Amino acid sequence: MTVALDSARALDLVNEAYAAAGARDAVETLEAVDPARLAPRRWDVGICFNVLPLREDWRDYLRALAARVDRLIVVVTHAYSYGAQLRRALRWFERTRSRELFDHEATRSQILESELSLVGTVTARAWLDCPWWPDLFVPPGESLLSGSLSRLNIPLGRARNPRFDYGVEDLPGAELSLPLRRALRRHPNFEDHPLLGSVFAHHRAYRLDCAPQ
Numbered sequence: 001m002t003v004a005l006d007s008a009r010a011l012d013l014v015n016e017a018y019a020a021a022g023a024r025d026a027v028e029t030l031e032a033v034d035p036a037r038l039a040p041r042r043w044d045v046g047i048c049f050n051v052l053p054l055r056e057d058w059r060d061y062l063r064a065l066a067a068r069v070d071r072l073i074v075v076v077t078h079a080y081s082y083g084a085q086l087r088r089a090l091r092w093f094e095r096t097r098s099r100e101l102f103d104h105e106a107t108r109s110q111i112l113e114s115e116l117s118l119v120g121t122v123t124a125r126a127w128l129d130c131p132w133w134p135d136l137f138v139p140p141g142e143s144l145l146s147g148s149l150s151r152l153n154i155p156l157g158r159a160r161n162p163r164f165d166y167g168v169e170d171l172p173g174a175e176l177s178l179p180l181r182r183a184l185r186r187h188p189n190f191e192d193h194p195l196l197g198s199v200f201a202h203h204r205a206y207r208l209d210c211a212p213q
Helices: 008-020 058-066 082-091 109-119 144-151 178-185 196-200
Strands: 002-005 028-031 043-049 069-077 120-128 203-210
Touching: 002 008, 008 028, 043 058, 058 069, 058 109, 069 109, 082 196, 109 120, 109 203, 120 196
Parallel strands: 002 028, 043 069
Antiparallel strands: 069 203, 120 203
């Protein structure tokens, strides 16, 4: 597997995580996110996770990436989940209204699917990461409400809960810790629900078969 990132520190964490799992030889890391800077080779599968909304040239980036892989998984923020809608509403009360991932045109399904059709064939669509809580737009350990209150300078009166903030040394593997298993059982998810998936999904995913260039 090849992991390409533009952060040397992030790549160090990837290497450390695989080494801790005894699988360091299974991953290759490259300090690059531009497909033009990658080695002249072709990959079986590529995963583009929420990168498109971070690129001004996202259409060119998508075409260049699709030209290097046989199959591409594209994941973008779901712009119309109830969490995104709630975040939009809360943003009206803030002094500085910064743009967020769900504001980008690449998160609009009609626009994105039109571009995907130019570089391959969409063979599957899925709602991804569909818990009941809308905590996509805040740091780990905070809620959407607490994050918005912090931006409004409203004191919360409690510290962030670090129980499920994991570093490389204690990253959960195949055997999840008992407290984490108990916590997950208390939180329903709706990935496979035909109606609730679109309401709760943090992301929308596409599987694309790319024609060789």
